[in-house]
């Protein structure tokens with residue numbers, strides 16, 4: 001009788017912060033100097049096509065200047081050792097560049113473009129998109145091509161497989177949450193309800209005055225490591241390896 005333990009890792013901006021990718025929110029957040037409505041609102045983006053592409057072009061081109069950090073590499077390494085599902089809110093490709101495969105990017109993927117006219121999705125690497133010249137390789141549309149990033153008011157189809165992955169976690173399985181406060185995807189509530197082994201790694205706890213339901217709190221987890229992701233690597237690997245290995249000892 002064997003049940004292969006399942007490891008689910010849910011990550012956010014804090015995972016890539018140590019690689020030098022600016023977070024979108026917060027004091028130095030990229031959105032500080034932009035109106036969210038201008039840059040990533042599905043209902044208005046076509047009116048602001050030029051600034052939308054200018055904003056995401058800058059992010060995409062900047063990807064070429066950053067590297068995966070040790071935590072990206074640990075997550076990729078877990079995939080080779082355990083039955084692992086990697087879910088991220090990050091739109092960068094640092095997990096892939098660290099060697100990870102089949103990453104579920106619930107908020108989209110920065111190196112891809114998507115055509116709303118025909119549904120095509122294609123990868124343009126770290127190059128800039130010129131909305132006055134470039135067009136969809138399948139149908140030729142110009143005005144309907146947007147970054148394959150989930151905007152506000154836009155459906156997020158990957159939320160469904162994400163919810164299924166969380167719901168599948170049983171008592172012997174493992175949930176790792178890295179670099180997210182749960183403000184967008186309420187991972188705190190998810191963790192609260194799960195009976196599996198759970199570990200949190202964030203830079204710092206959510207301050208009590210900022211806490212809203214859905215956010216993460218050490219109370220929802222068995223272990224909480226408050227330090228930069230890249231500095232939590234060996235401790236986190238030890239915890240997860242112990243939890244994931246525990247089952248195989250019996251019967252040998």
Ligand SMILES: [Zn+2]
Nearest residue numbers: 115118136139
């Ligand atoms: Zn098209």
